[in-house]
Amino acid sequence: MPLFSHRHHSSSVIPTTTNPKTSKSSKPNFISPPTRYPLPLLVFSLVSLLIGLSGTIFALSAIRRPKPVPVFRCGRSEDTFRSFYSGSGRTRGDDNGTVIDRPKLLGFVGIQTGFESGDRRAALRSTWFPSDPDGLLRLEQATGLAFRFVIGRSKDAKKMAQLEIEVDKYRDFMLIDVEEEYLKLPYKTLAFFKAAFKLFEADYYVKADDDIYLRPDRLATLLAKERTHSLTYIGCMKKGPVITDPKMKWCEKSGHLIGNEYFLHAYGPIYVLSAEVVAFLAFARNNRFSIVPKAIIQISFLLGVDFSDIEAIVPKMHLLAFSLRMFSNEDVTIGSWMLAMNVYHEDNRAICDPRCTPTSIAVWDIPKCSGLCNPASRMKELHKIDMCSKSPTLPPDYR
Secondary structure: OOOOOOOOOOOOOOOOOOOOOOOOOOOOOOOOOOOOOOHHHHHHHHHHHHHHHHHHHHHHHHHHOOOOOOOOEEOOEEEHHHHHHHHOOOOOOOOOOOOOOOOEEEEEEEEEOOOOOHHHHHHHHOOOOOOOHHHHHHHHHHHOEEEEEEEEEOOOHHHHHHHHHHHHHHOOEEEEEEEOOHHHHHHHHHHHHHHHHHHOEEEEEEEEEOOOEEOHHHHHHHHOOOOOOOOEEEEEEEOOEOOOOOOOOOOOOOHHHOOOEOOOEEEEEEEEEEHHHHHHHHOEEOOEEOOOHHHHHHOHHHHOOOOOOHHHHHHHHHHHOOEOOOOOOHHHHHHHHHHHOOOEEEEOHHHHEOOOOOOOOEEOOOOOOOOOOOHHHHHHHHHOOHHHHOOOOOOHHHO
């Protein structure tokens, strides 16, 4: 029997060996002082902190910032009326009170005017054309027609400054990016239709001059009429001899291309183009049709092809690559384009009536003047006549 029993107790001490090399007394442990960071690192950290705080502040301000006022433009063209309503906090547009980027209308009426026609605009605002934005809005709601004065730009700083004052006062202009010059009326007309199409979704686009007396209610009735032709050109149609004498007012420099007599076209003071016609003109660039992808779908009905099949598009693309010829006279220029586009000519003598009648839509002194003679005073004279300003929209026989 062994003398000792080998029991292991938890309290037993386990012998350890000592390394003579490490048995020397160790130095006492002291807490080392904090490390000093290099100056560049401190600067970098401080800059990063400032950047982070700035980003946070900017994000918060962007969230709390009110929506920017939309500017209704097409390139450098602008609808000052909608810019006014959006900036003033008033509601205009849909039932939710939001401003519509491209409102849908029965018709958009562009009253062509110039820098020297301030007296004409004043006469219009004192007769059939509303004199304030609220009046314009009420007329639009009542008829489905939006009215604007259409004017280009001038190199004369004084004229532009005077125009700006009038714009701020009335807010009834469409400003288009084209030089305002009588000899360039065809270019202004094209610029007008392009801007109007991109700013308004209308069934019809009306070009009118600032020297005619107009009944907006009857014009709306005319445009609301059902038509079987989607490509429609409405006007007071005419033909006439081509004038090539440079000393005469209506001289046509390209008369040799036309012959002795003009083709059928509408008088210039007022005419109407349907939306599908204006869609073609809206994508003309530098007097040449240039098709962009969005336009391909929008005018598919004009080409008669299925635009879901790209192979069907390509063979016909060349049809839209022809140039738009500009004649000396604006009404002749538009008429030539209408012939090329094979539109339906709708002749309506009610928009070129020389006197007010129960059915007259536009009154002007045809054929003596292209518009009213002495329009500033004549406009007011007509407005005082009950047959002009107070007669029913439709005569009893038409109801």
